[in-house]
Amino acid sequence: MKHTISALVKNRPGVLAESSTAFHNNSINITSISCGETENMEVSRMVICAEGSDEDIAKVTKDLQAMDFVIKLDDLARKEFVDRELVLIKVDVNKDSMSQIMQIFEVFRADVVGMGQKTITVELSGDQERVEGLIKILHPFGIKSMCRTGMIALKRGDE
Amino acid sequence: MKHTISALVKNRPGVLAESSTAFHNNSINITSISCGETENMEVSRMVICAEGSDEDIAKVTKDLQAMDFVIKLDDLARKEFVDRELVLIKVDVNKDSMSQIMQIFEVFRADVVGMGQKTITVELSGDQERVEGLIKILHPFGIKSMCRTGMIALKRGDE
Numbered sequence: 001m002k003h004t005i006s007a008l009v010k011n012r013p014g015v016l017a018e019s020s021t022a023f024h025n026n027s028i029n030i031t032s033i034s035c036g037e038t039e040n041m042e043v044s045r046m047v048i049c050a051e052g053s054d055e056d057i058a059k060v061t062k063d064l065q066a067m068d069f070v071i072k073l074d075d076l077a078r079k080e081f082v083d084r085e086l087v088l089i090k091v092d093v094n095k096d097s098m099s100q101i102m103q104i105f106e107v108f109r110a111d112v113v114g115m116g117q118k119t120i121t122v123e124l125s126g127d128q129e130r131v132e133g134l135i136k137i138l139h140p141f142g143i144k145s146m147c148r149t150g151m152i153a154l155k156r157g158d159e
Numbered sequence: 160m161k162h163t164i165s166a167l168v169k170n171r172p173g174v175l176a177e178s179s180t181a182f183h184n185n186s187i188n189i190t191s192i193s194c195g196e197t198e199n200m201e202v203s204r205m206v207i208c209a210e211g212s213d214e215d216i217a218k219v220t221k222d223l224q225a226m227d228f229v230i231k232l233d234d235l236a237r238k239e240f241v242d243r244e245l246v247l248i249k250v251d252v253n254k255d256s257m258s259q260i261m262q263i264f265e266v267f268r269a270d271v272v273g274m275g276q277k278t279i280t281v282e283l284s285g286d287q288e289r290v291e292g293l294i295k296i297l298h299p300f301g302i303k304s305m306c307r308t309g310m311i312a313l314k315r316g317d318e
Contacts, residue, residue, distance in 0.1 A: 006306075012188075013183055013186070013187075013188045014183045016175075016179040016182075016183075016189055016192065017176065017179040017180040017182070017183040020175040020176040020179055021176040021180070023175075023176070024172055024173045024175075024176040027172070028172075029171075029172045030175055030194075031195075031196070032194055032195040032196065032203075033175065033192060033193070033194045034192070034193050034194075034306075034307075034308040034309055035189075035191055035192045035193075035309060036190075036191040036244075036306070036307030036308060036309040037190070037191065037307055038304070038305050038306070038307070039294075039298075039302040039303075039304065039305045044191075045305075045306050045307075047306065082247065082272050082273050082280060084245060084247055084272070084282055085195075085245070085308075086243060086244070086245035086284050086308055086311065087311075088241065088243060088311055088312070088313045090313055113241050113243070114241050114313075114315055114316075116315075116316045116317035117317055118317045119316075119317045121241060121313060121315075123243055123284060125245050125282060125284045135198075139198075143198040144198075144317070145197070145198065145313055145314075146197050146198045146204075146313075147165075147193075147195070147197070147204050147206065147311040147312065147313050148193075148195030148196055148197070148204075148311070149193040149195060149244075149245055149308035149309065149311050150193055150194060150195040150308065152245065152246075152247055152306040152307070152308050153247070153306065154247045154249055154273075154280060154304055154305075154306050155304075156273055156275075156280075157273075157275045157278075158275035158276055158277045158278045158303070
């Protein structure tokens with residue numbers, strides 16, 4: 001089962017190494033990770049999407065909570081949150097496919113960020129379904145390269 | 160000095176743990192990381208922003224290249240690339256500050272994704288300067304919480 005874990009961690013060397021080792025030791029595969037600064041320079045927020053049984057995820061959550069650099073941990077499956085992901089896609093284009101591809105971009109409200117002789121590069125942010133929808137529809141045209149951030153999330157409401 | 164390293168890696172357990180340990184062993188602090196799937200299900204792309212001397216970065220690059228799961232490695236400082244980052248910001252709002260905050264969102268073309276009684280949550284994707292510009296301008300209003308993806312990047316042109 002897919003789980004999304006959001007952790008506020010102290011911004012010091014080794015945090016990423018120790019956290020990802022905890023997942024590896026519990027035989028859980030991390031499918032995506034996003035880690036960046038927060039409103040507080042000394043704190044980072046890590047959002048990890050991982051696949052594993054509920055028991056394995058519970059074990060790694062316990063391991064992480066015991067680590068001194070972990071300030072707060074949420075399993076986002078259980079809470080209401082806004083999730084977003086960003087993707088850059090470079091897709092093959094020719095004079096026949098051009099107008100169709102541009103229409104797809106318009107429907108998805110994806111922004112063109114680069115253009116070459118044979119490819120066009122587009123940016124889209126949205127929830128995972130929207131991002132995966134665009135990837136799926138562009139696939140037959142030929143995706144030359146692609147880069148996804150992994151999911152980030154904030155709780156809904158004022159909290 | 161800030162470096163941005165982009166790596167195509169095989170999508171198997173332990174990759175993140177081994178990679179981040181390599182940075183830690185070379186005393187390099189990772190400031191942000193984004194890792195997600197690519198156009199090929201068996202391959203992930205990892206973009207790591209790290210701070211360290213040129214020598215230390217060269218050492219960790221060599222360590223990474225020696226790992227069997229690393230397919231391709233680029234130090235993006237030396238190449239032309241499109242970089243993007245995504246941020247979610249929950250900012251305090253009241254009836255006096257509301258119109259000013261909405262004007263800022265308009266200037267930055269940031270999208271409102273949630274609203275509470277006392278806060279408003281906004282999403283922005285852009286290069287690091289733009290993202291940091293919005294954070295800086297919203298700071299005086301009170302940033303309640305924030306989540307950044309870390310940078311992702313693709314080479315410019317058709318390659």
